[in-house]
Structures are given as C-alpha cells and as structure tokens.
Amino acid sequence: MNPALGAISLPILGAFIIKAFPKKHKPGLSVLTLFATFILCLFAVPPVIKFKEIIFQKYFTDWFSLSFVIDGLSVFMAGVSSFVALLIGLYSLEYMKEYADKDEFYFWTLIFVGAMMGLVFSSNLILIYCFWEVTAVCSWKLIGFYRKEKDAKAADRAFLVTFFGASLMLLGIVLIYLAYGTLELSNLKTQAIGNLFAFLLLGGIISKSAQLPLHTWLPDAGVAPTPVTALLHAAVLVKIGVYVFARLFYLTFIPTPVFLNSVIALCAITIVVAGGAALVESNMKRILAYSTVSQLGYIILAFSLGTDLAFKMAMLYILAHSLAKAGLFLCAGIVEHKTGTKDINELGGLLKTMPYTGTAYLLCAFAIIGIPPFLGFWPKFMTVLFTVQQGHLWAGILAIAGALFTLFYLMRLFDRVFLGEVKIKAAEESRSLMVTVVLALGISSLLLGLGIKFPLNFLQAVVR
Amino acid sequence: MEMNLHILVGLPLVCGFVLFLFRNERLNKNLALLVLLLGFIWSINAAIRPAPQKAIELIGNYSLILGSNRLSGLIIIFVNLFGLLTCLYSRDMENKGAFFSYLAWLIGFSNLALLSADFITFIFSWGATLALLYALLNLGSGRSAKKAFSIVGFADFSLMLGVCLYIAVTNSAVMPQGRGLALDNPMAWFSFILMLVGAFAKAGCAPFHTWITTAAEDAPVPVMAILPGSLDKLLGIYLLARVSADFFVLNGAAMAILLLTGGLTIIFAVMMALIQHDLRKLLSFHAVSQVGYMVLGFGTGNALGFAGGIFHMINNAVYKSGLFLVGGAVEKRKKTFELEELGGLAAYMPLTFISGLVFALSISGIPPLNGFASKWMLYQGALSGMFNTPNSWLRLTFLFAIIAAMFGSALTLASFIKFIHAIFLGEGRAERKAQPKEVSFSMVFPLLILALLCVLLGVFPKLFIGKLIEPWVGQAISFSGSWDSLFVFIFLAAGLAAGAIVYFTYASKGTRQDGAYTGCETAPPEPSYPATEFYKTIQSMPLAGKFYGLMKQEALDVYNILSGILTIAGRLLYIFIDRLIYVLTSAAGYSVLGLSWVFRKMHSGVLDQYLAWSLAGLLAMFFILMAK
Known part of the structure; x- marks a missing residue:
C-alpha cells in the first residue's frame, strides 16, 4: 500500500471507526491511530531518499484529479506534524481526562490530522483547497470546544478570517485555471506567475499562517483546550499556510521579485509587531499565540528568500518551532490545569512545586529565542544571515529586534509564572505523562541542536 | 585538530551529560576534576603544537572550521586552568545542584569558541555559554539570572547581526587573521559597533556591566569566580582583541570610542x-x-x-x-x-x-x-x-x-x-x-x-x-x-x-601590655575606625553626591533602559498596529452583520413591501434601459 494514502486515510477512517467503540477505549485507540500515522509517514522516507519525487494521479481531468506527491517537503511536513500530534495526543490522555465530551475532541483531532496529511501530499490546487477547508472546519469545532459564548465567538472569528483568506485564494486558483488551463502542480512547474495571482494566493496563506493583517484570530483562539492550541495553533495548522507558500512559490511557480520583496517586508513587520504585542499581553496563551505569529514570520521570510539553503533552513525552522512551541503551550496548559488561571499577574513562584515544568519551559523558551546550542538557533541565525546577505538589511535588523522581543517576553512570562512569591498554590508535581511529554519536547530541541548534522543530513538527503 | 576537538570540547560536554544524569556527589566531584585536569594538560600541548585547521561541512558552502591561532591557544590554557581550579575549590560547596555539569559544559563550549576559525562555529559556541551563564546564575537567584540573560542576550543578538553584516560585506564566513576591513563605510561601522556591544557585555564593560553587580548579590562564589571573574573576561576580551586587531583596522574615531x-x-x-x-x-x-x-x-x-x-x-x-x-x-x-x-x-x-x-x-x-x-x-x-x-x-x-x-x-x-x-x-x-x-x-x-x-x-x-x-x-x-x-x-x-627575622626574634619573647593611665582617671577607650566608614565623606561631596544618588535609583542601568524601550515599543506596536487591525477586522465583520440586518428588514413577509420592491426594481430597469 502507498504510505501516503495510508497516512491520509488511516486517521480519517479511524475517527469514524473509533466512534463505534466503548467510551473508555476511545482515547487510547485515538492515540494508537496517531502513532500508526506517524509510522506510515516514516515508511514514506526511504522511497523519497531513493527517487526524490514520486507523483501518482487518478481520475485525471484538466482541473481536478486525485493526484499526490511524495517529496522531501511533503514527507518532512507529514513526519513533523504526525510526530508532534502523537506527543500531544499522549499529553491529552491526561489533560482531557475530566471532560465529558472528550470523544468529540479526539474525533476532530483525528479528522484534522488526516486532512493535514491530505494537504501536504496533495499535488492539485483544488485538492489542496478542499483539505484546506476541512482543517478550517476542524479548527472551528475545536476552538469552540467549551461551548461558552466567548469560545463560540473566537471560533467564529477564526473561521471567518481564515475563510476570507481562503476565498481570496480560491479566486486566485480560478484565475490560474483560466490562465494556464490546468491546476496540476506538476504541470505548472517553473511557470512565471503574475503579481495579481500571487497576491490572491498569498491572501489565503497569510490568513492561515496568521500574518499581518489577518492574524488577529490566532490570539483569540487561545480559548480552546490546551492540546488543541498546541496542535492546531502552534505546531501544525498554522504551518499549512507556510507549507503552501513553499509548495507554490518555491517548488512550483516562479514569482516576481516585487512579490517576494513585499512578502519579506510583510514578514519583517509581522515579526516585530507580534513580538511587541506579546510583550504587552498578560494572558499566557495569548502571549504564546503572538509569539507563534512572530515566529511564523521568520519561516515565511526564509522561504521567500528563494534559495536552496534558505529553503532548507526554513524547513528546519518548522521542525524547531513545532517542537518548542508545542512544548511551551503544553507547559502553559499544565500551569493552567493546576492553578485554574491563565493570567500571569495572578501567578508566581511555581518553580518550587513544579520544577520539571519550569525546566521544560526554559528549554523550549531557549529554543524559540534561538539561543545556541538549541535547535532554534540554527535556522534563526542562518535566516538572518541569508536575509542580510541578499541585501535586505532592514528585514535583518527587524528580525534581530524580533528575536530580542522574543527573549524579553518569554523571560517575562517565566519570571511572572515561576519566580517570585507564590500567589496561587499548585500541588506538588508527581510522575505525570504531561510533564514527561513537555520534557521530551524540550530535550529533543536541545539534542537536535547539538547534533545539527543529523537533521541537516536528512534534509540534504530528501530535498533535491 | 580532531584530538583537540575530542579532548577539549567533546570530553567536557559528554562528561557534563554524564554528571547531569547521575547526580552522585562523589562521581560529580571526581569525574569533573579528572576531565578538567586532562583538558588543562592537553590545552598546553595544543598551544605549543598548533594543529592544522579542520573543516566540517555543515550545509551548502558553509562549514564549521576549527583551528586555533596564537592568541586563542594562549587563552585556552587559562580557560582550562580556571575551570580546573574552580572545580577543585567547589568540592565542599553546599547546594551544588548541577554545578559540575554546567561547569564542564561551560569549559567545553568556551574551548569550542576559542578553537573556532569561522564565524558560525564561533557564534554557536559563544551563544551556548550564554545559556550556561543563565543556568549557573540560576543556582543563586532566578531574577538576577534573568537580568544577566537579558543584557548578555541583547549583546549576543547584536553580535549576531554584526557578524551577519560582516559576512555579507566580506562574502566569507571565515574569521580573518589580520588584514581586516577598513572602517570606511557605514556597513563596516555598523558591524564594528554591533560586535563591540557583544564583546563589552560579555566582558562586563560599562554600560553593559550591571548584570555582574546584580549577580554578585546572590550568585554562589565559585560561579562569580568562574564567570564574571575569569571566563567571561577571557572570552569578551578575546573577541575585542580579534575585532580590533584582526577583523577591522581601527581608525581614529574607533580608537577614541x-x-x-x-x-x-x-x-x-x-x-x-x-x-x-x-x-x-x-x-x-x-x-x-x-x-x-x-x-x-x-x-x-x-x-x-x-x-x-x-x-x-x-x-x-x-x-x-x-x-x-x-x-x-x-x-x-x-x-x-x-x-x-x-x-x-x-x-x-x-x-x-x-x-x-x-x-x-x-x-x-x-x-x-x-x-x-x-x-x-x-x-x-x-x-x-x-x-x-x-x-x-x-x-x-x-x-x-x-x-x-x-x-x-x-x-x-x-x-x-x-x-x-x-x-x-x-x-x-x-x-x-x-x-x-x-x-x-x-x-x-x-x-x-x-x-x-x-x-x-x-x-x-x-x-x-x-x-x-x-x-x-x-x-x-x-x-x-x-x-x-x-x-x-x-x-x-x-x-x-x-x-x-626581626619579628620572630622579638615575638618569641612576648611584649608587655599596660593600660593607659592619665592623671587619676582611666583613659577613654581608643576610638575605633571601621573600614566601612573610610570613604563615607566622598558621598557627601557636591558632585560625587549627585552621582551616587543617580546610581542608587538605577536610572542608568542598561537593563532598565532596554526593557523600558522594548516595553514602550511593544505597547506602541500593539495599540497602533495590532489593535487597530483588530478593530478594523471587527468593523468589517459587523458591517456584514449590519448589511444582513438591512436585508432581513426588507424581507418582512408583508406583501405590500414585496410589491413595492418589485415596482422599484422595474423602475430601475426601465431607467437603465432608457439610458442606454
């Protein structure tokens, strides 16, 4: 069987099949499905190393077909997404225990993972668009998980903003079909793309990846349960826009310099604005969400530099950010779970009772800030280097300013939550699956950064 | 070079991991001592017989290049010596935590920084010492560790940008040895200043020194001795030496700075x-x-x-x-x-x-x-x-x-x-x-x-x-x-x-001590002059008094200035860009709702109204067709 098709269909089918099982087995089976999905993604790696790119198509018409591509980028994205999804699934076994309607959570999470797999392996613009909207629906259902009015409002806002962007993108897709006569990415390769088309597609990308000015839905989405925020709004869903940007504007079309330069400017501004906003906010999850907006700016910045090295560094950035930001959100989740608040002004001194969570937070924070020897350092430094080398001095300066903001807001969060006087007492940390998961995320950031040759060699092997 | 790398970098790093995993008191003390002693001996050998450069391919045409020069060879000896002495000294320290692993890592990364012959390896190992600076100061108090981390982190990021500019200008990531860049264009100047900031904060030169004086209040003594006392000075001044002698050619203005x-x-x-x-x-x-x-x-x-x-x-x-x-x-x-x-x-x-x-x-x-x-x-x-x-x-x-x-x-x-x-x-x-x-x-x-x-x-x-x-x-x-x-x-x-000789000849005989006797009264006790009062007078001097007053308020602390600037900038960006966009997108949302409210009102279910709309539509069509 084709591993890509397996990775797409397994979680989606699994979600429905698990519905039939008794209630107490559902969480375990869901996590097992996530694990199997991850393994299937790994099976796709050897063929990619051998052939670099595998395309297969069915029901071929000029505008729609079930066509999929397995190459370095898609396998990498699928592997990282399913791995982080697996870890977050493990975490939620403990986190979601007390919620009555947790079945719904697992159902939509599995659907989401399936749609994500579908999206990264798709090689047809309409197919990409379909999976794109499925993820939007999952996101909408999961943000409003708690069903309070505030949650529903945030869910609606997220859905509407991303839908607005997606409809711009759809318009772009239609225009592309009219202009080129096909929506197959393999047939569109190395075609020049006009600014109008490119900017319409970009509308969808920035709404999904929360770049200025369509970013406001992401901080609001923090009302969702923590595993949802970590999975969808930090590690995986927001990377969809980034992925499509790389797929369309680096691997397929040849965009104009005007377009690329405006994307670079947009990202540089996003990095700083979101960084500044994160320094002002006092809600843990909102701070981290703004941080995500800011970091996604670096990734798109790296992709828009349009060189092979910058492309690989952007992929490395995706890995680094997915691991560390998921870790940060999950740490915040543990704190919220134990104290019942997300407001950093009401918290303090938690390091005494929660030393492991605090340590994991620091490890992940260092990775996000980009302090060596953590993984986050390599792509951040190289991105700034390439940006400056290509003559975008201002973008480089703003990127460094953004890094400085990152340092200050993440340390401010740590200071308020873990240091100082104890304001709300938290129970002593015990052996817990949640703490293990966040520590694993932090330590993997450290080890991958020290052994940077390993991920780089992998990227060299899978990317042309 | 491989042996240098293994013994001076690899061994301390691995040792740090082992010590971190097995928190055994005796193992900690002795293994760290052994590894650092080996490193010290080897560093002398490495300085005497410099090994040829070695490049490890990273990605594309970027490689990690290792190779010591005469200056770094000298400094490596001292880095390892101080590591060894501090390790020996802190054997009896209380509440060590993971002190010995951090120390081993610190020495390993400092050695790597000194062994690096290209900017990327240098920035990597240099930055890693920042993470360890934080970890070590954290053994004292989290707050002063945060302050140090923020100031030195700021400096590291400016060093990073300076290095990026330098690489962009010279088109090479290899650290030059002599024949540096002339300070004759803005890019070179900018890069020079940014690198200076990096060196100054690490070494603790004013105005980036405040992390040292704050850390002094609660950091354990061995940490103070190894970091601001010796290692950070060695590294910071090493960078300053390279910047002013190898990377750039100083001109009058740079010298004046x-x-x-x-x-x-x-x-x-x-x-x-x-x-x-x-x-x-x-x-x-x-x-x-x-x-x-x-x-x-x-x-x-x-x-x-x-x-x-x-x-x-x-x-x-x-x-x-x-x-x-x-x-x-x-x-x-x-x-x-x-x-x-x-x-x-x-x-x-x-x-x-x-x-x-x-x-x-x-x-x-x-x-x-x-x-x-x-x-x-x-x-x-x-x-x-x-x-x-x-x-x-x-x-x-x-x-x-x-x-x-x-x-x-x-x-x-x-x-x-x-x-x-x-x-x-x-x-x-x-x-x-x-x-x-x-x-x-x-x-x-x-x-x-x-x-x-x-x-x-x-x-x-x-x-x-x-x-x-x-x-x-x-x-x-x-x-x-x-x-x-x-x-x-x-x-x-x-x-x-x-x-x-004089002292010991007479001290053995002992001296006679008498109470003072003045007239019929016992003398008042001799006034004592505690050393802490020695220089109190300066504080009341006109100009110095002002200076001390200003210092007490910490108004000139670069940390406060930096976080103040960032907070204000953050607030401005938040209000004038982020919130503005939020309001505008909300307004767009509400205008759609308003529009739908208008349409809803139009569909009231009253027949007369529908008839009126139809009539209006017909009229509109009529006029449009007539106009054509």
Missing part, C-alpha cells in the same frame, strides 16, 4: 566600588573597573597597548578569580559577606590572608606584582599613542584615558586598603563568638596557585610576553620606560625577610 569607554568604565566602577559594604559587590565593581584598562589598551591602536590589554586580561583573571575565591573562603567560615561584620581574620586564616593580600596589591598595581606589569605596559602604550597621533582631539582623548587609568589605579588601592583592613585586620565584631579555622586544603590550594601566578607573572613578565603574546602581536615589543621587576623583587623580598 574604545579609549573613552575604557576610561569612563575605570573611573565610574571604581567610584562605585569605594562605597560598597558587601564584599561581593565590592569585588564585582572592581571586576568591571579592570575591564576598562583592557579596553583602553586596545584603544591605543599600537602593539604595546594590544599586548598590555591581553596581558592585563590574563592578570586580571588570575587575581580577580582569586579575590572572589578569598571572599568565598571568608564566607565559608564567617557565614557573611558584610564587611561590617568581618575583621581580624588574618590571625586565624593566614594562608587566605596572604593570598588575599597578594591579590589586593596586585589589582592595585603595586610593583612587582602582575597587575603592575600589565598596567605599566598599558600606560606606555597610551603615552606612545598620544605622542604619535597628529589629531589633537584624539590626543586629548588619550590624555583623558591616561589620567583616568592613573586615578582609577589610586582609587583601587584605596578601596583594597578598606578590603584588607575590614576583613583581615582590626578587631572582628563577631570574632568573640567563634574562632574560625583556615578553610580546607582543596579550597586554599587554588588560592595559593593563583597567588603564586600573580608573583611569577609580575616578576618575569618579559618571559611571558616574549613567549606567548609577542607572536600574536607579530612584532617584538619594546618598552620606552625601563623597569626591572626581578631586581625590585629581590630587594623587596630581602626587606620582607629582614622584617620577618
């Missing part, structure tokens, strides 16, 4: 040191003040000044880490760092006292100790720089720097008279309660080694300079003043010996 920063740092920090009550804070201000001398040395732009700067860096690391360790030994016995609570310890802790005295005289620049030897070179370098420059402004700057250095040296002596008097001489206040003993051998041994180094480096400076520093400067260093320290040392030693 360095001279001014150096001079101001000396004066400002020594003024602050004068009024301190806490032993650690006093030492930390001197740690800042001494950096001024090194920066000044590089500002002279001549070989003598460069050599003096490097020599002073080594000397400072020796006596400054020694002083911190003396402070630790005192605290170990008396459980306090408050100078007011201490006194009269010379009788009980003679070895600590002697080494403390050597360090104190050394830092004050008393001949023939090492502090004098390097200051002597710095003065000469600055003087010859002053006489050789045609620019009168630059000459004035040189003059200012020389005066600042001299004045600072005098104030340092004044401050250390207070230090020695308050701790070791006079009568101790708490002394009656407990008679302290000398500290254990593992704590005293490093002190004695460092004190011996102070004397050796001071008496035979030419040997050291000739063998190790001249090759880096690339020319023989000629002194304009004549000074033979061996000669002076022999005379001083003879004088001391004679004094000792």
